[in-house]
Amino acid sequence: MEKILEVKNLTKKFKHIAVNNISFDVEKGNVYGLLGPNGSGKSTTFGMLLSTINPTSGSWKWFGKEGTDTHTLKKIGAIIEQPNFYPYLSAEKNLEIVATIKEIPYSRIDEVLEVVNLLTRKKDAFKTYSLGMKQRLAIASALLADPEVLILDEPTNGLDPEGIIQIRDIINSIAKSGTTIIVASHLLDEIEKICSHVIVLKQGNAIYSGSVDAMSNTKGFFELKADNISELVSVLGSFGIFSSVKEQDNLIIAQISSDISASELNKKLFEKGISLSHLQKKKESLETQFLELVKQSNS
Numbered sequence: 001m002e003k004i005l006e007v008k009n010l011t012k013k014f015k016h017i018a019v020n021n022i023s024f025d026v027e028k029g030n031v032y033g034l035l036g037p038n039g040s041g042k043s044t045t046f047g048m049l050l051s052t053i054n055p056t057s058g059s060w061k062w063f064g065k066e067g068t069d070t071h072t073l074k075k076i077g078a079i080i081e082q083p084n085f086y087p088y089l090s091a092e093k094n095l096e097i098v099a100t101i102k103e104i105p106y107s108r109i110d111e112v113l114e115v116v117n118l119l120t121r122k123k124d125a126f127k128t129y130s131l132g133m134k135q136r137l138a139i140a141s142a143l144l145a146d147p148e149v150l151i152l153d154e155p156t157n158g159l160d161p162e163g164i165i166q167i168r169d170i171i172n173s174i175a176k177s178g179t180t181i182i183v184a185s186h187l188l189d190e191i192e193k194i195c196s197h198v199i200v201l202k203q204g205n206a207i208y209s210g211s212v213d214a215m216s217n218t219k220g221f222f223e224l225k226a227d228n229i230s231e232l233v234s235v236l237g238s239f240g241i242f243s244s245v246k247e248q249d250n251l252i253i254a255q256i257s258s259d260i261s262a263s264e265l266n267k268k269l270f271e272k273g274i275s276l277s278h279l280q281k282k283k284e285s286l287e288t289q290f291l292e293l294v295k296q297s298n299s
């Protein structure tokens with residue numbers, strides 16, 4: 001898979017460390033999430049990768065080339081801050097100004113407005129737009145130059161649920177067209193719905209980097225109950241298919257390491273003379289796993 005971005009040991013120290021020795025790769029055609037709470041270093045990371053913030057140490061390559069030069073920037077569409085459009089001009093006129101500066105033919109304007117569902121509103125003044133429409137226009141503007149990578153910093157901040165869904169759908173459709181996307185968010189739910197890969201930042205440290213699926217790649221667990229708890233625990237342990245068997249709130253929690261259905265387990269236990277009064281197969285939500293990850297990085 002072609003690497004779009006390779007980040008190595010990137011560090012930024014202001015008064016305190018904002019980004020601490022992070023490394024990750026971005027492969028073509030995927031949607032990456034930079035996930036972390038406010039102040040975890042997402043914007044600082046973007047700032048360094050876009051050459052607006054000087055790194056303290058570390059390096060990166062865009063498209064196999066060291067650093068970020070003006071030629072590289074032309075291949076990147078980024079929305080980092082609230083974009084500045086002229087309030088009294090229409091969306092179309094605003095994009096004409098951007099297109100002129102970037103030497104892009106006006107024919108592209110309708111194409112990008114179509115992508116963000118603003119074509120029918122293109123003659124309306126920017127100031128009449130809702131926050132969601134303004135954000136969509138910013139995405140359209142970033143798409144004008146047909147970038148290979150789109151960088152979005154908290155694209156749904158401040159939007160209502162409908163606006164959030166619209167942005168999410170647009171991001172998904174842009175991704176489907178093959179554009180690589182890197183999106184920063186503090187919302188796990190958003191990352192889960194949009195991204196194939198995630199880098200989890202905590203106080204400037206990358207505590208997880210990998211696919212969203214792998215982050216949620218647990219086979220789940222069984223909740224079990226029987227009259228003779230100690231016998232149940234020892235028999236479960238003897239099966240060799242659980243990574244841990246623990247008692248919790250009068251229930252036995254058995255973390256699954258090899259796939260097995262509830263009925264198969266019930267049968268195996270019955271053959272060992274154990275009848276259960278409770279059996280349920282469950283899976284932790286991604287949120288629980290994320291919190292577990294954050295907890296582990298504290299220890």
Ligand SMILES: Nc1ncnc2c1ncn2[C@@H]1O[C@H](COP(=O)(O)OP(=O)(O)OP(=O)(O)O)[C@@H](O)[C@H]1O
Nearest residue numbers: 014015017018036037038039040041042043044045
């Ligand atoms: N110009 C600056 N001078 C000093 N400290 C800074 C500067 N910019 C960011 N920081 C600090 O660096 C840390 C990381 O901030 P950053 O904005 O990168 O986080 P973030 O994850 O993007 O959060 P947010 O979503 O709130 O922007 C914070 O502690 C912040 O206060």
